[in-house]
Amino acid sequence: MSSAWFAPPRVALWLLRRAVPLTEREVFIGDLLEEGQAMAIRDGNATARRWFWRESLVAVLTLRRRKVLTPVPQPAGDSRMLTFLADLRHGARLLRRAPAFTLLSVLTLALGIGATTAIFSVANPVLFQPLPYPHPDRLAIVGERDADGTMSNVGFLTYRDLARESRTVERAAAMGSWQVTLDDHGAPERATGQRVSASFFSVLRVRPALGRDFAAAEDAPSTNSVVMLSHGLWARRYGSDSTLIGHTISINGAPYLVAGVLPASYESVAPQAEIWRVLGYDASLPYACRTCRHLQMIARLRPGVTPADAAVELSALSARLVREFPKEYPAAGAIVLSLGDATLRAARPVLWAVLGASALVLLIAAANVANLQLARSMRREEEFAIRSALGAGRGRLTAQLLAEGLLLAVIGGVAGLIAARVTLAMLVARLPATMPRLDAIALDKTALAVSAAITLALGVAIGLVPAMQDGRSEVADSLRSGRRLTGGRRHLARAGLVVAEVALALMLLVGAGLLARSLVRLMSVNTGFDATHLLTLQAQATGPKYADNNAVYLNHERILASLRQLPGVKSVATVSQLPLGGNLDMYGVNAEDKPLANPELAPYADRYAVSPDYLRAMGIPVRRGRDFTAADNSDRAPLVAIVSAGLASRIWPGQDPLGKRIHIGGPNPPWRTVVGVAADVHQRSLDATESSQFYVPERQWQFADNVVAVVVRTANDPTSLARAVRTAVQGIDPSQPVTALATMEEVVSTSTAQRRLALMMFAAFAGVALVLAVAGIYGVLAGAVAERTREIGVRSALGATPADILRMVLLQGMRLAMAGLAIGLVGALSLGRFLGSLLYGIDAADPLTLGMVALLLAAVALAACVLPAFRALGVDPITALRSD
Amino acid sequence: MLGEFEQLVLLAILRAEDDAYGVTIRRAIVDESRRDVSLAAVYKTLTRLEEKGLVVARVGDPTPERGGRRKRYYALSAAGRRALRQSIEVVRRMARGLGLGLEPS
Numbered sequence: 001m002s003s004a005w006f007a008p009p010r011v012a013l014w015l016l017r018r019a020v021p022l023t024e025r026e027v028f029i030g031d032l033l034e035e036g037q038a039m040a041i042r043d044g045n046a047t048a049r050r051w052f053w054r055e056s057l058v059a060v061l062t063l064r065r066r067k068v069l070t071p072v073p074q075p076a077g078d079s080r081m082l083t084f085l086a087d088l089r090h091g092a093r094l095l096r097r098a099p100a101f102t103l104l105s106v107l108t109l110a111l112g113i114g115a116t117t118a119i120f121s122v123a124n125p126v127l128f129q130p131l132p133y134p135h136p137d138r139l140a141i142v143g144e145r146d147a148d149g150t151m152s153n154v155g156f157l158t159y160r161d162l163a164r165e166s167r168t169v170e171r172a173a174a175m176g177s178w179q180v181t182l183d184d185h186g187a188p189e190r191a192t193g194q195r196v197s198a199s200f201f202s203v204l205r206v207r208p209a210l211g212r213d214f215a216a217a218e219d220a221p222s223t224n225s226v227v228m229l230s231h232g233l234w235a236r237r238y239g240s241d242s243t244l245i246g247h248t249i250s251i252n253g254a255p256y257l258v259a260g261v262l263p264a265s266y267e268s269v270a271p272q273a274e275i276w277r278v279l280g281y282d283a284s285l286p287y288a289c290r291t292c293r294h295l296q297m298i299a300r301l302r303p304g305v306t307p308a309d310a311a312v313e314l315s316a317l318s319a320r321l322v323r324e325f326p327k328e329y330p331a332a333g334a335i336v337l338s339l340g341d342a343t344l345r346a347a348r349p350v351l352w353a354v355l356g357a358s359a360l361v362l363l364i365a366a367a368n369v370a371n372l373q374l375a376r377s378m379r380r381e382e383e384f385a386i387r388s389a390l391g392a393g394r395g396r397l398t399a400q401l402l403a404e405g406l407l408l409a410v411i412g413g414v415a416g417l418i419a420a421r422v423t424l425a426m427l428v429a430r431l432p433a434t435m436p437r438l439d440a441i442a443l444d445k446t447a448l449a450v451s452a453a454i455t456l457a458l459g460v461a462i463g464l465v466p467a468m469q470d471g472r473s474e475v476a477d478s479l480r481s482g483r484r485l486t487g488g489r490r491h492l493a494r495a496g497l498v499v500a501e502v503a504l505a506l507m508l509l510v511g512a513g514l515l516a517r518s519l520v521r522l523m524s525v526n527t528g529f530d531a532t533h534l535l536t537l538q539a540q541a542t543g544p545k546y547a548d549n550n551a552v553y554l555n556h557e558r559i560l561a562s563l564r565q566l567p568g569v570k571s572v573a574t575v576s577q578l579p580l581g582g583n584l585d586m587y588g589v590n591a592e593d594k595p596l597a598n599p600e601l602a603p604y605a606d607r608y609a610v611s612p613d614y615l616r617a618m619g620i621p622v623r624r625g626r627d628f629t630a631a632d633n634s635d636r637a638p639l640v641a642i643v644s645a646g647l648a649s650r651i652w653p654g655q656d657p658l659g660k661r662i663h664i665g666g667p668n669p670p671w672r673t674v675v676g677v678a679a680d681v682h683q684r685s686l687d688a689t690e691s692s693q694f695y696v697p698e699r700q701w702q703f704a705d706n707v708v709a710v711v712v713r714t715a716n717d718p719t720s721l722a723r724a725v726r727t728a729v730q731g732i733d734p735s736q737p738v739t740a741l742a743t744m745e746e747v748v749s750t751s752t753a754q755r756r757l758a759l760m761m762f763a764a765f766a767g768v769a770l771v772l773a774v775a776g777i778y779g780v781l782a783g784a785v786a787e788r789t790r791e792i793g794v795r796s797a798l799g800a801t802p803a804d805i806l807r808m809v810l811l812q813g814m815r816l817a818m819a820g821l822a823i824g825l826v827g828a829l830s831l832g833r834f835l836g837s838l839l840y841g842i843d844a845a846d847p848l849t850l851g852m853v854a855l856l857l858a859a860v861a862l863a864a865c866v867l868p869a870f871r872a873l874g875v876d877p878i879t880a881l882r883s884d
Numbered sequence: 885m886l887g888e889f890e891q892l893v894l895l896a897i898l899r900a901e902d903d904a905y906g907v908t909i910r911r912a913i914v915d916e917s918r919r920d921v922s923l924a925a926v927y928k929t930l931t932r933l934e935e936k937g938l939v940v941a942r943v944g945d946p947t948p949e950r951g952g953r954r955k956r957y958y959a960l961s962a963a964g965r966r967a968l969r970q971s972i973e974v975v976r977r978m979a980r981g982l983g984l985g986l987e988p989s
Contacts, residue, residue, distance in 0.1 A: 028927055030946075030953030031906030035923070037949045038907075059924035 006040035008033060009049055012056035019060040028059065083396075087403035095407065101376055102408070105369045109412025109458065111768060112365025114419030117443070117451040119358040119761070121424055122431070123351040124447060125440035126344045132267050132440065133339075134205040135300075140307045141342035142172070142297040142314060145333035147601060153293040156281045158321065162297065162334070165317055168310040172299040173197035177270065178277055179707060181542050181737055184250040185238055190540075190737045193227075193275035194268075200276070201228070201262075203300045204269070211245040211260025214278050224280025227256045231264035233274040251275075253543025253735075269298065269343065271436055290321075290328035291588070291600055298339065311336040330600040343436050349837050350754045354761045356834055357508055361765045364504045366458050367497045368772045369412075370465040373405065374494050375783050377466035398467040405463025406456070413455030417443075420451070430760070432753035434582070465493065494780050495816055501776045502820020503827060505769035506857055510828040512762040513849040514839055519755050521841040527748060528681030528691075529579060530619030533570075534744035535718040536578055539729050540707045540736050552704035555733065560611060562728045563712055568721055570713045573614035574698065576607065578709040579681045580751040581740075587665035589643075589694060591651050605647050605692035606683045607664070609701045615642070615678055617713045625658045625676030632697040639672035639700050646680045647692035664694065672696070685751055687840045711744070718743045758838050770857070773820075774864045781813045781868040789875055797877040809872045813865030814858075821854050828853075886971040890938075892917065893929045894968045897939065897958050905944065905955040906930075930958060938964035 013029070020028050032055055040048035095102040130136045142162065143151035154162070156174060163172035178193040194200075198219035207213065208228060218226050227249070229238070238244050248255035256277065268274070301310050314334035322332040337345075377384075384397055421443055428441055541555040556574045563572045577583035588602035596602055608614070612628045615621075623645055632640055641662060648657040657677060663669040680691045698705065710729065714721050722741055729738050742750075749756070785792070792805060832844025842849070886894070896912035897904040910926045913919075933939045944955035960968070 024927055024931070026953050027906060027943075027956040028923065030950035030955060031910075031923055033953070034947070034950045035907050035910070055923050058922040059927075062924050062928060 006033070006037040006045065006048055008036055008052055009056075012053050015060050016056050020063050024063065028063070032056070032059075083399065084403060087400045088407055090400065091404035091407045094404065098376065101372060102411075105372050105408050106412045106415055108365045108368050108372075108772065109409060110415035110419055112362040113413050113416030113451055113454055113458070114423065115416075115765065115768075116358045116362045116454060117416060117420035117447055118424050118427055119355050120450055121420065121443050121447045122427060122441050123355045124444075125437040126347050126351055126435075127355070129437075129440065129446070131340055131343075132265065136339065138170075138301045138303065138305070139204070139339035140299050140301055140310060140336050141339055142169075142299050142310070143335045143337075144293060144318065144329070145315070145331055145335050147331040151335040151337070154295055154297045155290045155293045156283060156295055157290050158293075158318075159295055159297045160283075161321060162314055162317055163299070166299075166310070166314060168301055168305045168313045169299040170302045171199055171203050172297060173200040173203045174279055174281070174295040174297055175200060175270070176279070176295045178275070180251050180275060181253075181540065182237060182249070182251055182275075183253060183543070183735060188735055188737045189237065190739050191233065191274050192270070192272045193277060194270050194273045195277050195279045197279050200298070203298055205300075206262065206266055208260030209263040210242055211258065214259060218278045219280055221280050221282035224278040225254065225256045226259050226278045227251065228259055228276040229261045230266065230268065230274040231262055234261045253545065267437065267440060269339070271434055271438070290325055299336075307336040307338050307341075327598055328600060330598070347435055347754070349835075350758045353511075353758055353835050353838060357511060357762050357765045360504045360508050361768055362454065364501050364769050364772045366461060367501045367504075368776050369408065369458075370462050371494055371497045371501075371776055371779060373408075373462050374466050374497070375779060377401070378783070378787075398464075401467040402460065402463035405461070406459035409455045409459030409462060412458070413451060416455075417448070417451060420447075431757060432750075434753070465497075468493075491784070494783070498773075498776045498780050498816045499820040499823065501769075501773040502817055502857065502861065503824035505766070505773040506821055506824025506853060507827045507831065508762065508766040508769045509853045509857065510824075510850060511831055511835060512759065512766040513853050514831065514835060514842060514844065514846060515755065515759040515762050517842050517846070517849055518838065518840040519752060519759055522686045522752060522755065523748070525682065525686045527579065527686065528620055528679050529744070531744040531748050533714045533716070533718055534618070535712040535714060535721060535725055536581075536740070536742055536744055536747060537710050537725065537729065537738055538707060538740040539574070539710050539738060541704075541733070542706045542736070546704075546706060549704035552706060553699055556611060556698070556708060558732050559710060559729055560613075562732060563710070563725060566721065566724050566728060568715045569725075570715055571613050571617040572710065572712045573617040574611045574708040574710050575614050575618075576609040576698070576701075576705040576708055577683075578711070578747060579618075579683050580685070580748055581709060582751070584684070587694075589647065589651065589692075590663050592661040592663075592671060594651060603647065603650050603692055605644070605694045607701075608693060608695045609698040609705055610695050611698060614695065614711070617711050618681075619713070620681060621679045623677045623679055624656075625674070627676060628695070628697050633699045637697075637700070639670055640675045640697065641672045642676040642678050642695040643674055644678050644680045644691065644693040646690070647694060648674075648677050650692060662694075664696075669702070672700070686748070709740075755838055755840075758835075770860060773857075774860050777813055777817060777861050778864040778867065780816065781809065781865055782871070784812060785809060785868045785872045788872075792872050792875045793877040793879070796875065802873050805872050805875075806869050809869040810862070810865050813868070814862065817858060817861035817865075821857060824857075825850060825854065885974065886967055889925070889929055890933060891968065891971055893926060893933065894938065894960060894964060897960055898968075902957070902959075904958045909958070933964070934958075936963075937961060938967055 016029055016032070017025065032052060036048045036052045039051055131139065133139060142154065144154050144158065146152050154174070159172070159174045163169060166172075173196055175194050175196045178195045180191050180193050182189045182191055196214075198214040198216050201207070201213050209231065211228075214226060214228065218224060225248075229244075234240060234244070238249070244258050245260060246258070248257050250256075299310070301307070311334055314336060315332070318329075318334045319332040322329045387397065424441070424443055428438065431438060539556075539559055541552045546552050546555065560572050560574065563569055577585050585607050586604040587607050588600065589605050590596065590599055590602045610628065612630050612633065615627050622642070625642070628640070628642065631637055641664070643651075643657060643662075651657070651662075652660065657674045660674050661671045662674060663671050678693070678695065681693060682688055682691060683693065710725075712718070712721065712725055726738055726741055795808075796802075796805060828850060829845050832839065835844065892913050893909060896909045896916075899912050900908040906923055906926060909930075910921055910923055913921050913926070930939065930941075934941060938961060939958045940961050941956050941958050944957050946952045946954045
């Protein structure tokens, strides 16, 4: 053992070299090594190393430099960098000596910087980043302009004519949605896809990573069983099998050739799409009419052409088409939006609002730290006075404060980045899945640059605020009087910061309040149906065995029959689309007694192809006439429809709609008789104002819906039946996936996901703001009371009652709070523009919200004043006067 | 009046005679008091005693097991001897007649 040479832990040695004062360093480390060596021989190396570590840590903690304020020596050669480094070192030493102040400041800064960085990362892809395609500014979505000026999809023939004749469009593609069931390589799985022209990927200028692009020749009805896979789908479901390319996979029960796999970096234009099929549009089919506008047109504009230029040209082309086919277009004109605007604009308001909220939090955090720093600089009066007396100029003192501010901000910034990294994943998990560019959210270089810029700006601000207060003239006073200054200007600055904090906090709280009240109002909107005790799911019947309409209907009937037998089920039905389920399936409704010269101007209404019990199961009241019966589904039954009250009053204002005849959509649809009027329901969103619906028995519609929603009204808690319902539906045909199992209340609440997100963020930020503002008020007031101890002593010696003192302190605090409230209320009035479309049924200047929030803030501010006020009461006049 | 640990350090220096430096001083205390004492604590006290003028230090030679680092030897100054004697005297007087078995034999 004696040959074992003790190897001291190198990190510990490094620590020692840094921490042990120079006077002791050599002999101390020497002693440790000698004893460690002896111990290694006696007890073994491991024990010795453990002992060495423990000794080192104790030494680092206790053998620090003497606690004497050493004025920073002016480095020789007047190198600015060296001075700055010395300032940093001195600052670090001071921060270490005030751990409570440092911790509070760093945490506050980390909160502000972390929140802003995380939110910026979420918002960046939608608000600031260009789309991830080459020359994204030249990509555009082309739509037809409706009679009311809104943008709508295009029909295939319109797309074809526009693409062929336009000179501003370099290349175009049509795209439509495609819901598929992947049914080999594992359990059947539902996937979202797109049907696209063969030119689609070359419009985007994206090349497959494996295999080939679609060929133009494949874009025909008989040859369109060709698909492209996303990298994610290929890896997840097909095990990254490259031999798949050139072979077929089974989709909806039919074989599809895999042409290629897209690069992992490809971001789909349509959210969540993972698979693309060649469109191969059959223009001979009845649904290929010009009025059947179920495709989107994406175009790459020629270099130098703006969307506005293209709109002018395409509108002229559209006008020519309308002259040629006057009865197939509601109005002439084209709308061209850049791809970014078209896909991202819906998500922008909420992200701006949340980003703004995080910026407010950042401002409050900055004000709070500046405040802390000011308070500390008051206590450091004597240090500055001494340094000043020893010849440090004002510039040197400012540089010192600046270095300290930067040091604090950088520590806070690093902590904030860590916080942002941790919270970002949780945040993304809570975002609605329909939000565009979810996959592009990352803590990337831009986010880092932004947070670095914020950090630097904060550092300078935090450093300069106290520096601005250090007039030289005060220094001499300070030394002479040997007592802390009650510098008036500095008080003003601190008071100003607190007022700003209260004002900003009020704005955030009002924002949260307005959003909360909007959501409450929205959730209490009469949806038209009874969402309680209602379970829903999506069932499908796709593939060759359901090619025949009748097979689909039979499948639905078997599902209904099996669900009816479950105990606790009151009624069940199928429907082609669920209200608030995110679908858009509208048709023009023409009345026999109100013929229109251009049938395309007929009112549009949501279509519900239903099983007989639908209205009953959903709890939608039948206002007049009758509900459907099983007899309506028989082969010979006359064609019937039920219209919503809103649709009836649009077509036949003041008239009885019962018995009127209508025809719905398509080139030559049959007439059907209105047999009932149902209450209006909300289809698209709870805040939609206009709603028109019609209901038809599913067997009376032109085609069978392969994907339907099943609604189950239950006697008790619907979730308790979820498992049984899923099992029953799955049992009817195990090859068909059952998806979207949810209570109707969940469906309604999901439809408000964006508002919920905004509310959640605002509420969180407002809570933080409240805490920071209260801490600010408390800090200022506590500081003021401490400084006015003498004055308070004098006052009570001269006969001021405790009530007088209490009133004096409370007034001082509440004056700040009130000033902040007043300014904040003015700021809150501008929130309306900021929150805009996120508010519902409530004015941004809603007096109740403003009043409640102001009251809450005032109450909390008062609470923050109480403690310092009572401390003032406890001041003993004798001690206060003697203390000098 | 010296602190308890100061007394121990001074006594340890006396015990180690002319070989009193960090390692030997700490060992003396650890061996006699049977408690784990950190070297840093010893040094803190030595520094304080030196500042009070109770001990004097001189620098010794480096040795290989110290990684070539020098030792610092300590000895009691006259003031140090006086302070130690007074301090122990006080303890003795205070303990007298208490039946603790602490009286000088």
